[in-house]
Amino acid sequence: MREMHKRLALAILPLLALANLQKVTSPSPISLVPIGTIPLVVGDVVYVFFCPPLGNVLASCSSSNGGMYRQLIAMNESITNVPVQLGGDQGSYVQLVPQSEGSYNLVLNITSQQPYNMLLGILTQDTSNFKLYTIHVVERAYFVEILTMQGLAAVNWSISFVFDVTTTQEESWLSIPIPSSVGALFLVAAIVGLSYPNAYLFTDLYYRSKKEEVSKKRKVGIVVLVVLSLLVIYWIYASVI
Numbered sequence: 001m002r003e004m005h006k007r008l009a010l011a012i013l014p015l016l017a018l019a020n021l022q023k024v025t026s027p028s029p030i031s032l033v034p035i036g037t038i039p040l041v042v043g044d045v046v047y048v049f050f051c052p053p054l055g056n057v058l059a060s061c062s063s064s065n066g067g068m069y070r071q072l073i074a075m076n077e078s079i080t081n082v083p084v085q086l087g088g089d090q091g092s093y094v095q096l097v098p099q100s101e102g103s104y105n106l107v108l109n110i111t112s113q114q115p116y117n118m119l120l121g122i123l124t125q126d127t128s129n130f131k132l133y134t135i136h137v138v139e140r141a142y143f144v145e146i147l148t149m150q151g152l153a154a155v156n157w158s159i160s161f162v163f164d165v166t167t168t169q170e171e172s173w174l175s176i177p178i179p180s181s182v183g184a185l186f187l188v189a190a191i192v193g194l195s196y197p198n199a200y201l202f203t204d205l206y207y208r209s210k211k212e213e214v215s216k217k218r219k220v221g222i223v224v225l226v227v228l229s230l231l232v233i234y235w236i237y238a239s240v241i
Contacts, residue, residue, distance in 0.1 A: 029109060035120070035147050037103075040165045045123040046096040048108065048161070051086035056111040059094045060061040067102035067165070071095065083136035083143050086117045098165040110157040113209040120147040120161065126168065172183055183240025190236045201225065 041146070050057070053076045061071055072095040079091040100106050122144040127135050134145040201222050208214050 003114045016101070017223055023125045028155040032157060032159045033162075034149065034159065036206060037162045037164050038122070038146060039129040040098060040122065040163050041124070041126060041129070042098060042100065042165060042167045043125065044098070044165075046098075046106070046161075046163065047119075047121045047123065048094045048106075049084075049086060049091050049121070050093065050110070050112075051079060051091035051112065051117050051119075053077075053090055054110055054112045054116065055093045057092055057094065058109040059096075059106065060109075061096060061104055061106050063098075063105075064103040065099060067100040067104065069099055069104060070097040082119070082120065082121075084145050084148060086119055096163075098163065101165055101167055104163045104165060106161045106163070107156075108159045108161075112152075112154050114154050115151050116154075118147075118159075119145070119154060121145055124162075153191055157232050180202065184208070186240055187233070187236055194233060198226055198229055229235040 028181060057075070059071060059073055061069055063069065073092075074095075075092045076090060077093065079086065079093070082087050083090075094106075094108060096104070096106055120128065123138070124130070124142055127142050127144065130144040130146075136143040136145065137139060151153060205214060205219070205222055
């Protein structure tokens with residue numbers, strides 16, 4: 001019986017050694033949240049580039065309100081058209097296209113056999129959210145360089161990015177700002193005060209033209225006064241809104 005136990009122990013020992021070796025050689029991923037929430041609008045495209053190409057990358061995305069999105073992973077692609085140099089012509093990238101409002105959390109689990117560089121960029125038509133970042137002009141759009149990290153170690157990484165996505169509402173030409181009640185009183189007073197003399201001049205011009213030939217100087221003078229009146233009204237309006 002003792003001999004049987006010894007043989008069983010010798011058989012199990014290599015398995016235990018292999019399990020311990022796997023724990024040593026496959027450590028838990030290093031978690032990294034390199035930047036705070038990034039504001040986007042629907043239509044912006046998120047790119048995370050890696051160079052040289054990675055051994056493996058898994059991407060998962062979650063939305064606070066179940067918003068729709070499109071996601072793409074490319075493992076070994078040309079990145080010569082990327083406006084930021086990452087140290088090579090080939091790389092891997094993850095693309096995320098949010099399609100509705102909400103908060104999106106993109107998590108990347110990365111494995112690489114060698115150190116690599118990473119670039120987080122946004123392809124957009126509107127740079128108003130990115131005044132503090134480096135902006136590159138590309139064909140019919142802008143590429144915003146949000147984050148560049150050099151020399152990430154060849155270990156397992158878990159990197160998270162959070163995006164707050166909103167929609168833009170195009171301003172209609174009918175949406176005219178309304179001044180406050182006090183400002184409106186000043187504006188109405190200016191309109192009434194300037195309309196009366198202008199109306200009198202036009203009425204006088206009309207009846208004079210029925211009786212006699214009105215000189216061009218008089219007509220030009222009336223037009224100039226009307227234009228000046230309109231400019232004064234606009235100046236008051238711009239001051240009270």
